[in-house]
Amino acid sequence: MATSVQTAAEAARVPAAMPLHAVAPGAGVLGEDALLVKPIQRMSRGFHLAAAALTAVALFGLFMYCRQLWFGLGVTGLNQPVSWGFYVTNFVFFIGISHAGTLISAILRIAKAEWRRPITRIAEVITVVVLGIGGMNILIDMGRPDRFLNVIKFGRYQSPLLWDATSITTYLTGSVIYLYIPLIPDIAILRDTTRGRLRWLYRVLSMGWRGTHRQHQVLERAISIMAVLVIPIAVSVHTVVSFVFSMTLQPMWHSTIFGPYFVVGAIFSGVAALLICMAIIRKAYGLERYLKLVHFNNLAILLLVMSMLWFYFTFAEYLTTYYGNEPDEMRVFMSKFDGPYAVFFWGMVVCNFAIPFPILAIRRLRTIPGIVVASAAICIGMWLERFIIVVPTLANPRMDFGPGFYSAMLTEAAETAGCFSVFILAYMVFTKVFPIISIWEIQEGRTSAIAEVVSRVRAGLPDAPEPEGARP
């Protein structure tokens, strides 16, 4: 444990050139968890280089968006009848990724899965960041963002698009609160252990947290309520996203299983994104002691289950279409199977099933690098899946528009790259301002969770008496 146990004295040896923060007296409260605030205290050269590169890509994306705003959507590959392309694909993809966080974190909290402690915040931050980016893609796709005001003034709840706007706003609000509330004790730790420019922010955001018994009660009650609240909201969000497609009569969109199919895909891609983030954070910040193989392994098994579920839903969806042999549906079907979109379709199958399934199913291959490869393949595959859902149907509509085709231009490619850059950059910045692993929950795990788990296990054994107050 020599490398991992960092005392306040060690933490205080941070070179003077670095910080936004210096370590204040009282840092000893962190004990062996001082490692968790190290990313906040140190700004490495690698961080600056990565931030500069990502900012450059994001700025290029912004430039291309301004160009699109100036010249209109004609600079993109969008056309009639394919009026949705990369932007709506990105929207569905990012909203899907958002399920990583709040949903996974909330379920693990409610299930009292003790291994959740180091990963919940990593997941929750993903949710908040990608929800913002997903929503932004709709504004980009609108071409004239000022028309969004019409949605506010004259929105009609007859349209599933407005259901989407409402549910995403609710989910984003809930997710921000669900991220913030468990962050309060850690912000208080930063308030008391750091000095520097951000200390005032910590003083404000810690909301007067002093760790009193009553404050703990308030916090834990609020976390429990939010965890219960956020699960149906998260499920509803992606169901509603699927309704945008399935409420139309377009071929291969008008499907009753689209809701659960989208939710499964969302959890699938969300867990994959979470695993990639965990691996990067572990490596970049030297948090091997916190993000262990057991965490990767548990999530990888969940990923394996989701991969099989995704395959099952995809198979059911495509087989039903094929067997029905309805001409409009078959035109879309064939364009995916051996038409212009075949490379995307088969790429999706390879990335979502052929690559991850063996890696995750064979224990010898289920190492951290193996899991990261599988997760990266899944993220690519799920983006392709969203693309395959959105574009081929619009290119082969039921109405007699004639077949269309969509080929993305530099504008969409740059803005897509910009979105990914903003996501990574925002995530990196978060890790430099707040602890990315919950310090207080780790400390709580050490001191009280083990006894709690033991008593929980004992309570279920046949010889143990019923808990006090329990009624048969």
Add this chain to the structure above:
Amino acid sequence: MSAPNLPGEEPGERGVRIAQFAILGVFTAFALSVVLWVGHLISVSWKLDDTFSGSLAISIVAVPLFLTILTLVHYVFWGLYRNREEAPHAHGGAQPQGDGDEA
């Protein structure tokens, strides 16, 4: 809006507390404006006789959710604000086992 400093509190605490109340105010305004917006859409659908029942159905879900989140935020804010005078335990860490009377 801000209460006097507690014993041992740092200078500038008044500004900190004003900022905290401002955050609460902004969030409250945001949540209420969403509720008002949904109400506005319902009234528009009523006036135009445009799927009023659908608008009502969605608002029955959305409005209580926002009000619940708003209530929860106020519960946390006031809960932390009013209970900061107790003797503290360790920071965020584990609470001492027991009934809590030790505080």
